[in-house]
Structures are given as C-alpha cells and as structure tokens.
Amino acid sequence: MTVASAKQTTGSSPTPVKRRKRFDRQGRMAFWLLLPAGVAVFGVIIYPMFRTLLVSLFQVNSALATVTPFVGLGNYEHVLASPDFWASMGRTLYFTLVSTALELVLGLAVAGLLNAKLKARWLFRTIVVIPWALPTIVNAAMWKGIFNAQYGSLNALLSQLGIIKDYQVWLGDPTLALNMVIIADVWKTVPLVAFFLLAGLTSIPTELYEAAQLDRASWPRIFRSVVLPMLVPSISIVLVLRTVEAFKVFDIIYAMTRGGPINGTETVAYYAYQTAFSDQNFGVGSALSYIIVVVILALSAVYLRLLRRSDMSLL
Amino acid sequence: MKFNSTRVRRTIGAIGIVAAAALVVSGCSVTGASTASGEKGSGTGTINALFMKQAGYSEANIDEMITKFEAANPKIKVKPTFVAYEALHDKIVTSAPAGTYDVVHMDVIWPAEFASKGLITNVTKDFPASWKTKMLGGALSSAEYKGQYYGVPWGPSTKLFFFNKTMLAKVGATADDVKTWAGVLTVAKKLKAAGVVKYPLSWSWNQAEALICDYAVMLGSFGGSFTDSSGKLDVNNAAGVEALTWMKKTIDDGLTDPASLTFLEDDTDKSMASGKTAMELNWESTLRDQNDPKISKVVGQIAVSAPPAGPTGLNPGVNGSMALAIPSKSKHQAAAWKFIEFITSEAEQDKYAVSSMTNWKNSYTKTDITKTNPQVFAAAGVAYDSMISRPAVANYNSVSQILQVEIQNALLGKKTPQQAMDDAVKAANAAS
Numbered sequence: 001m002t003v004a005s006a007k008q009t010t011g012s013s014p015t016p017v018k019r020r021k022r023f024d025r026q027g028r029m030a031f032w033l034l035l036p037a038g039v040a041v042f043g044v045i046i047y048p049m050f051r052t053l054l055v056s057l058f059q060v061n062s063a064l065a066t067v068t069p070f071v072g073l074g075n076y077e078h079v080l081a082s083p084d085f086w087a088s089m090g091r092t093l094y095f096t097l098v099s100t101a102l103e104l105v106l107g108l109a110v111a112g113l114l115n116a117k118l119k120a121r122w123l124f125r126t127i128v129v130i131p132w133a134l135p136t137i138v139n140a141a142m143w144k145g146i147f148n149a150q151y152g153s154l155n156a157l158l159s160q161l162g163i164i165k166d167y168q169v170w171l172g173d174p175t176l177a178l179n180m181v182i183i184a185d186v187w188k189t190v191p192l193v194a195f196f197l198l199a200g201l202t203s204i205p206t207e208l209y210e211a212a213q214l215d216r217a218s219w220p221r222i223f224r225s226v227v228l229p230m231l232v233p234s235i236s237i238v239l240v241l242r243t244v245e246a247f248k249v250f251d252i253i254y255a256m257t258r259g260g261p262i263n264g265t266e267t268v269a270y271y272a273y274q275t276a277f278s279d280q281n282f283g284v285g286s287a288l289s290y291i292i293v294v295v296i297l298a299l300s301a302v303y304l305r306l307l308r309r310s311d312m313s314l315l
Numbered sequence: 316m317k318f319n320s321t322r323v324r325r326t327i328g329a330i331g332i333v334a335a336a337a338l339v340v341s342g343c344s345v346t347g348a349s350t351a352s353g354e355k356g357s358g359t360g361t362i363n364a365l366f367m368k369q370a371g372y373s374e375a376n377i378d379e380m381i382t383k384f385e386a387a388n389p390k391i392k393v394k395p396t397f398v399a400y401e402a403l404h405d406k407i408v409t410s411a412p413a414g415t416y417d418v419v420h421m422d423v424i425w426p427a428e429f430a431s432k433g434l435i436t437n438v439t440k441d442f443p444a445s446w447k448t449k450m451l452g453g454a455l456s457s458a459e460y461k462g463q464y465y466g467v468p469w470g471p472s473t474k475l476f477f478f479n480k481t482m483l484a485k486v487g488a489t490a491d492d493v494k495t496w497a498g499v500l501t502v503a504k505k506l507k508a509a510g511v512v513k514y515p516l517s518w519s520w521n522q523a524e525a526l527i528c529d530y531a532v533m534l535g536s537f538g539g540s541f542t543d544s545s546g547k548l549d550v551n552n553a554a555g556v557e558a559l560t561w562m563k564k565t566i567d568d569g570l571t572d573p574a575s576l577t578f579l580e581d582d583t584d585k586s587m588a589s590g591k592t593a594m595e596l597n598w599e600s601t602l603r604d605q606n607d608p609k610i611s612k613v614v615g616q617i618a619v620s621a622p623p624a625g626p627t628g629l630n631p632g633v634n635g636s637m638a639l640a641i642p643s644k645s646k647h648q649a650a651a652w653k654f655i656e657f658i659t660s661e662a663e664q665d666k667y668a669v670s671s672m673t674n675w676k677n678s679y680t681k682t683d684i685t686k687t688n689p690q691v692f693a694a695a696g697v698a699y700d701s702m703i704s705r706p707a708v709a710n711y712n713s714v715s716q717i718l719q720v721e722i723q724n725a726l727l728g729k730k731t732p733q734q735a736m737d738d739a740v741k742a743a744n745a746a747s
Binding site: 051054055058060061062063064065066068148149150151167169171172173174257258259260261262263274277278279280282 | 591
C-alpha cells in the first residue's frame with residue numbers, strides 16, 4: 001500500500017456515513033416530494049379499485065346500503081349467465097374491432113399525407129389535430145346534429161347529391177346506429193393515430209427509400225417492405241392504446257344514443273354504468289367493471305405477445 | 316433469493332396497508348356508507364339544489380324564485396344546479412353518499428326506489444295535514460310512498476295533446492275532429508294526402524322514460540293499466556297489446572315521423588315549432604315554447620286539449636308530476652325545508668302558471684291565475700281528473716328499461732306487439 005493510497009483509505013473512512021446521511025436526507029426529501037403523488041394515486045386509483053373489488057363480492061342494492069350480504073363470486077356468476085351481458089360484449093367487440101381497424105387505415109393515410117413535402121405543412125398538421133382536441137361530449141353532440149333525421153347535414157348532403165330520396169333516421173335502427181357512432185368515434189380519433197404514425201414515418205431514414213428506389217422497387221413494394229416494418233413500433237402502441245380505449249367506450253354512447261335503440265348501442269361499459277347507477281345494483285356493476293378489466297388485460301397481453309415477436313417492436 | 320423474499324414481503328405489506336386503509340376509510344361498511352343520517356342544521360347557510368332543466372319551470376323561473384327567497388331569508392344562500400331529465404336520477408344516486416345536495420327534484424316514479432333505499436328524508440312530520448286536502452291527488456303521489464311523505468309536490472304534470480290548428484284548418488278539420496285517437500288518425504291521413512306535412516304525428520319514442528310516458532297514455536286510452544291487482548306487470552293483456560299495435564300502425568301508415576324513435580320530448584317540441592309536426596303529445600310547458608317567437612315558427616297556431624279518447628272512451632293523462640325532496644345525508648335539512656316550503660307555496664306557484672301547473676286546488680278557481688294560461692288550465696283540468704300511473708316499484712328503472720326495449724322491438728318490427736309485451740312481462744317479473 002502506498003502512502004497516498006493509505007492516506008486515501010484513512011481519509012475515506014467517514015465518507016460512507018456522510019453519504020448515508022446525505023442519502024437519508026435525500027430519501028426523506030424524495031419521500032415528501034412523492035407523497036402528494038402517492039396520496040393521489042392511492043385516492044383515485046388504488047382505493048377505488050380495491051373498493052370496487054370488495055363491492056363486487058357483496059350484494060349492494062343502494063348507494064347508501066349498510067346491510068350488504070356477502071355473495072362471494074355470485075355477482076360474477078350472475079353477469080356471466082346474463083344474455084344482456086353477452087349481447088353488450090358482442091357489440092363492444094364489434095365497436096372495438098371496426099373502429100380500431102378504420103382508425104388505423106385512415107390514420108396511416110393521413111399520416112402519409114402529413115409527411116408529404118407540401119407547402120404550409122404545419123398548417124395541415126394543425127388543422128388535422130382539431131377533431132382530437134374536441135371534448136368527446138362536444139364531438140358526440142356535433143355528430144348527433146349531423147345525423148339528425150329532420151335537419152341533419154348528412155341527410156341534406158346525400159339528398160342534394162341525389163344519393164338518397166328520403167331523409168334517413170341514422171340513429172333509429174340498432175345496427176345502423178352503432179355504425180354511425182363508430183363513424184363519430186373514428187372522426188375524432190384518426191388524428192391521434194395519424195400523429196403516432198407520423199412520428200414513426202418521420203423517423204424512417206431517407207436512405208432506406210433511396211436504396212429501395214435504386215433497387216427499382218415499386219411504391220407498393222416500398223410501402224410493404226420498408227414503411228410498414230419500420231412502422232411496427234408505432235402501430236403496436238396505437239393498437240394497444242386504441243383497443244383498450246375503444247373497449248371502454250362510454251361517453252360518446254351516453255351523449256349520442258344512450259344505448260338505444262333496442263339497446264343496439266349499449267356497450268359493456270354503458271351496461272355496467274346502467275346496472276350500477278340507474279338500477280342501483282352496485283355489486284353486479286362492480287363485478288362487470290372487473291370483468292371489463294380482465295378482458296382488456298387479456299387483449300393487451302395477446303397484442304403484446306404478438307408484437308413482441310417482431311424485432312422492431314418497442315414493446 | 317433474499318431479494319425475492321424481500322419483494323414478496325413488501326408486496327404483501329403494501330396490500331395489507333391498502334386493505335387496512337380501505338377499511339378504515341370505509342368505516343367497515345362495504346359501500347362506505349355509514350348509518351349516520353344528515354343533520355337538521357341551523358336553518359342558515361348555503362344549500363345546494365338540483366333541478367331538472369327540461370319541461371316545466373325554466374331555469375330563469377327558478378333563478379327568480381331563488382332571488383326572492385334569498386331576499387326574504389338573507390341567512391340562506393341557494394346554489395342551483397340544472398341537469399337534463401335523463402341525467403337527474405343518476406345524479407341523485409351518485410351524489411347521495413356525499414350529501415352533495417340539500418334539495419333534489421324528483422320524478423313521480425322514484426319515491427318507491429329512493430325512499431325504500433334510504434336516499435331521501437321522510438318529511439311526514441313536517442308535512443301539514445291540510446296540504447293533503449288542499450293539493451291535487453296526482454301531485455301528492457309524486458312525494459308519497461307507503462302512506463309517508465318524502466318530499467313536497469312541485470307541480471302536477473301530464474302529457475297533453477297539442478295540435479297545429481292552422482294545419483288542421485287546411486283539411487277542414489277542427490278541435491272537435493281530434494277528440495278521439497280514431498279522429499286523430501283520420502285527420503293525419505288527410506294532412507298527409509293533402510301534402511300539408513309529410514309526417515303529421517311525432518312522438519318521443521327514444522329508448523328513454525319518455526317512451527313509457529307516451530305508451531302510458533295510449534295504454535290508458537285502450538282501457539289498460541301497467542300492473543294487475545297483485546302489482547305484477549301485465550301489459551301483455553289485450554289493451555296493452557292493442558295500444559302498441561296502434562302505435563306501430565301509425566309508423567307503417569307513414570303518419571308517424573320515423574325519427575320519433577330518436578326523439579325525446581324536446582325534439583318533438585322542436586319538430587312542432589319548426590312546422591314539421593301537426594300533432595303531438597307533450598308536457599304542459601310546450602305551449603309556452605310554441606308561442607315563443609325566438610324558438611318557434613308557429614306562434615299562435617298551436618292549440619291544446621286533454622289527450623284524445625281511445626276506443627274505450629277513456630282519455631287518462633300520464634302522471635308526470637314532480638316533487639322536491641331532501642337527500643338523507645344533507646347537512647342543512649332545516650334550511651332546505653324552508654326553501655322547499657317557499658317555492659312550492661301557492662303564491663309562488665301561481666306566479667309561474669305559464670310554465671307549470673300548480674299543486675293547489677284553490678289556484679284552479681282563481682280567474683286571475685287561470686287566465687294567464689287559459690288553454691292549458693282548461694285541458695289540464697280535464698286530464699288531471701283521471702291519470703294513469705306507472706308502477707310504483709322499487710326497481711322501476713329496470714322494469715322501465717325492459718319495457719323501453721320491448722316496445723321499440725315492436726315499433727321497429729323486430730317482434731310482434733304480442734311477442735314483445737310477453738317478453739317484457741316475463742323479463743320484468745323475473746327481475747322483481
């Protein structure tokens with residue numbers, strides 16, 4: 001051991017204590033800084049989740065119920081045996097699949113346009129984001145007006161173009177109404193998807209395009225062999241996000257159709273709301289909420305598994 | 316290994332803390348509700364009141380009433396919140412545990428549910444005996460459950476029959492021709508044939524309570540009722556099915572606007588105000604809107620009568636009365652009661668007779684009051700004589716939703732009226 005190193009050793013002996021003290025101080029500071037966030041997370045996420053789980057195991061028939069018999073998994077059994085639940089599940093699945101697919105295809109097209117080297121590209125990018133910036137409730141009210149059977153602009157447009165003879169009641173038939181709600185949802189969400197994909201598009205190096213062009217690849221081929229594989233990370237994020245969001249769809253239904261006609265637009269989240277708050281059947285409503293969570297978890301897991309196979313996936 | 320066991324211990328610890336905290340916060344009840352009721356309070360302070368923004372008293376009317384009340388009671392401030400009728404029930408339910416509101420506007424179909432589940436306060440002790448004789452029976456039922464009072468009626472209400480007399484005159488029809496539903500159909504066919512209006516009739520047949528109200532009027536006029544003597548739903552009887560068959564036929568014959576299946580009362584109101592509907596059922600305040608030049612193109616053209624009579628000769632109106640109740644967790648119950656007493660008083664209701672009819676029998680004899688809204692007073696007087704009520708059951712909302720779906724199934728031709736009503740009765744009686 002050299003003198004220098006010996007000096008260093010002796011001199012460094014109090015350092016860990018000091019460090020620990022500093023660490024303790026920092027730890028305490030971090031604790032206090034994180035506390036508000038922790039309380040908020042506990043208050044608005046963990047506690048309600050735990051309470052909902054608890055309520056789902058009891059028969060709770062009033063917002064102020066104090067007598068609540070324990071029913072175990074009875075509420076879950078009740079939900080799974082209910083034809084109304086399966087019908088709403090089917091509608092939700094349809095809504096999720098169709099709206100997500102449309103949003104992805106249209107979003108990709110819009111992203112392609114926004115990525116093109118146009119004059120005033122910033123202006124187009126700003127305009128496209130507007131539907132996403134609208135609150136869902138405003139979007140729903142607007143589309144409700146557009147689809148109105150008496151004075152809606154869709155009827156006016158189609159009849160003036162000679163496509164329809166009589167005004168149509170767009171929200172008056174269960175299947176048609178569900179598709180119309182999907183259109184409203186797609187209009188609002190395409191910008192979000194487009195921006196996610198645009199981010200992916202801008203990160204593709206131009207050299208790849210140039211190389212493909214040198215190889216005399218056609219545009220469809222470039223799209224298939226260069227653009228799409230490079231976009232997989234963005235697509236994977238968008239797919240997971242949108243599937244989960246679409247599966248939980250509630251507000252646009254509440255504002256546009258309130259589940260009608262003939263429950264044709266009653267999605268599973270709306271069904272859960274009705275059961276819990278309109279029928280005051282909070283036990284069954286809570287069980288429904290947990291079933292929704294399980295389905296979303298399962299869907300996400302399948303997606304992540306599929307996408308993880310790809311080398312390019314971020315997930 | 317050490318790391319794993321530490322993590323496991325930490326996780327279990329965290330779950331334990333969460334569980335303990337949840338139980339502490341919940342006060343050991345699953346819902347978090349305690350048995351402690353609200354408080355009378357000092358009779359002063361700020362009270363929050365929840366109102367419906369639709370038919371009846373307008374927001375401006377209620378704001379005026381509040382200003383007068385606050386002037387007379389300077390120690391009480393009233394903070395009103397207005398929501399659409401469709402949101403009112405759920406808002407009352409979700410705000411119940413927190414005691415957010417001190418006064419809530421309640422529909423005639425809810426006392427059974429709210430009272431049996433303890434959401435509203437029993438005010439029988441404060442309810443003067445004289446009110447029971449001085450108020451109209453139909454209005455009283457909006458605050459009563461099992462002989463106890465859970466609020467104070469605030470306007471009886473029923474759906475009346477509104478028609479555009481200018482349009483009717485074009486086919487030589489008068490008020491006398493639309494006194495029966497058969498007459499209404501004849502006039503409607505003439506209006507359509509003459510091209511006066513494409514769809515003479517529109518209704519509020521959206522999947523909502525509004526549909527049940529319209530169905531109730533038709534059911535009553537065909538001599539039916541919702542329940543049998545034991546209180547079980549039995550709309551699959553002859554009258555129930557005939558009423559629905561009649562409704563469906565008006566769609567098939569092109570007399571009813573097919574958009575009716577997406578309409579609430581406000582939409583039929585607008586449709587008539589824009590001259591697209593010749594005849595409709597709607598609440599009393601409709602005439603006020605039709606004669607408001609800001610929102611109506613048919614000012615002065617609309618007349619009103621009691622609902623037309625069905626084949627039985629009966630023409631009951633649907634009981635759509637409302638009441639004001641005090642939620643059980645309110646901490647200002649004394650002040651809330653003072654406010655309710657004030658705005659439900661005869662003097663106050665008389666002032667706004669154009670918007671809503673009054674509870675007080677006496678008002679109907681005062682010519683200076685009836686002349687403020689003579690047509691509606693005349694029509695409502697007849698309609699209030701016999702009213703059809705919707706079932707007073709604690710699970711009314713579920714029953715109503717089942718009925719809404721099945722009635723729409725028949726109206727859209729997905730099921731025959733008989734099949735639809737059979738299914739409704741089966742599902743509703745299984746749910747209760």
